[in-house]
Amino acid sequence: MGWSAQAATATSVGNERGRGGSVVRVYIRSKRLRFIMSGAAGFIGSHLCDRLIAEGHQVVGVDNFITGDARNIDHLRGNRLFQFREWDVCRPFDVDGPLDGVLHLASLASPVDYLENPLETLDVGSAGTRNLLEIALQHQTRFMLTSTSECYGDPLVHPQVETYWGNVNPVGLRSCYDESKRYAEALTMAYHRVHRLRTNIARIFNTYGPRMQLDDGRVVPAFIDQALRGEPLTVFGDGSQTRSFCYVADMVEGLYRLTLSDERFPVNLGNPQELTILEFAERIRRLTGTSAALEFKPLPQDDPKRRQPDISKAKQVLGWEPQVSLEEGLRDTIEYFQTLGSPALARR
Numbered sequence: 047m048g049w050s051a052q053a054a055t056a057t058s059v060g061n062e063r064g065r066g067g068s069v070v071r072v073y074i075r076s077k078r079l080r081f082i083m084s085g086a087a088g089f090i091g092s093h094l095c096d097r098l099i100a101e102g103h104q105v106v107g108v109d110n111f112i113t114g115d116a117r118n119i120d121h122l123r124g125n126r127l128f129q130f131r132e133w134d135v136c137r138p139f140d141v142d143g144p145l146d147g148v149l150h151l152a153s154l155a156s157p158v159d160y161l162e163n164p165l166e167t168l169d170v171g172s173a174g175t176r177n178l179l180e181i182a183l184q185h186q187t188r189f190m191l192t193s194t195s196e197c198y199g200d201p202l203v204h205p206q207v208e209t210y211w212g213n214v215n216p217v218g219l220r221s222c223y224d225e226s227k228r229y230a231e232a233l234t235m236a237y238h239r240v241h242r243l244r245t246n247i248a249r250i251f252n253t254y255g256p257r258m259q260l261d262d263g264r265v266v267p268a269f270i271d272q273a274l275r276g277e278p279l280t281v282f283g284d285g286s287q288t289r290s291f292c293y294v295a296d297m298v299e300g301l302y303r304l305t306l307s308d309e310r311f312p313v314n315l316g317n318p319q320e321l322t323i324l325e326f327a328e329r330i331r332r333l334t335g336t337s338a339a340l341e342f343k344p345l346p347q348d349d350p351k352r353r354q355p356d357i358s359k360a361k362q363v364l365g366w367e368p369q370v371s372l373e374e375g376l377r378d379t380i381e382y383f384q385t386l387g388s389p390a391l392a393r394r
């Protein structure tokens with residue numbers, strides 16, 4: 047059965063409550079597939095592994111743990127549907143046996159990590175992407191790139207739609223991440239055009255949930271970490287810049303649908319509910335019950351002022367839109383960090 051036929055026969059038979067109270071859709075599938083996934087020990091990758099395995103598919107996870115955490119996949123070890131290989135995807139490699147898809151999630155994804163490792167960030171977007179595209183080509187199978195809303199840079203168009211080409215500083219501090227992803231998109235489209243490879247590109251907007259790292263510099267874990275320790279919440283600039291936050295179960299659903307789709311051009315995946323950072327800090331204070339103050343610091347270089355996905359295309363081609371409210375997702379995430387015990391325990 048071909049991919050599009052499988053997608054067409056994927057039948058939603060209801061919802062069930064997943065780990066942390068999130069909504070997980072259940073599908074009946076007629077064929078079990080085998081994927082290779084880079085970045086499997088990361089935040090989104092480990093949730094996507096769980097989802098694929100829950101559907102009965104096999105996953106060969108690859109990760110070099112530069113930012114990932116073995117604890118994210120510990121529960122999968124010994125599962126007959128899961129194999130793991132510790133490897134830097136910037137070095138060429140292959141995988142034995144048949145493959146039905148290559149999912150490329152490996153990247154230095156948080157500002158703290160890519161600012162500390164700009165060369166590794168550029169490498170994984172360039173050499174890493176090329177190696178995974180080559181595997182897809184050798185196995186004559188499809189490829190999915192997880193790209194980013196950072197491709198839009200500090201956007202002049204709002205909300206950001208896929209046809210907008212972006213406003214990126216190519217030599218700024220963040221360019222190692224933004225340009226590595228823009229290059230990875232270009233490479234993916236070139237393989238599609240030259241080799242007729244079946245490719246998908248997900249432009250992921252801010253995603254949060256259990257298994258994020260508390261100390262990776264992203265605003266959700268940073269605020270939660272500070273709130274749980276009763277420390278002031280650090281707001282960059284005056285806090286009027288906006289963000290929109292997508293719960294990880296919703297993101298995984300979008301990625302899963304995208305891998306089964308025939309869409310070749312980038313698709314935005316994110317939650318269009320837009321908040322200022324000040325409004326977001328207030329939510330965290332209320333949900334954690336902290337009375338901690340706010341501490342204002344200068345805005346980092348090239349920090350986007352507004353961030354909101356236009357998800358019309360995802361609604362149209364994938365029938366997808368987020369289901370989990372910010373309140374519900376944040377409660378799950380806060381509870382997850384609380385169950386880790388002392389916030390210090392959650393650190394790498």
Ligand SMILES: NC(=O)c1ccc[n+]([C@@H]2O[C@H](COP(=O)([O-])OP(=O)(O)OC[C@H]3O[C@@H](n4cnc5c(N)ncnc54)[C@H](O)[C@@H]3O)[C@@H](O)[C@H]2O)c1
Binds near residue numbers: 254
């Ligand atoms: N989380 C978000 O809000 C967000 C937003 C936009 C885009 N994305 C993209 O989604 C993907 C997953 O992001 P995440 O939040 O789960 O990040 P993450 O840091 O938790 O996961 C990335 C994983 O890739 C691995 N990795 C990095 N370089 C590697 C290499 N050379 N070889 C093998 N493994 C390597 C890391 O060890 C890590 O486990 C990334 O491509 C990221 O750019 C995420």
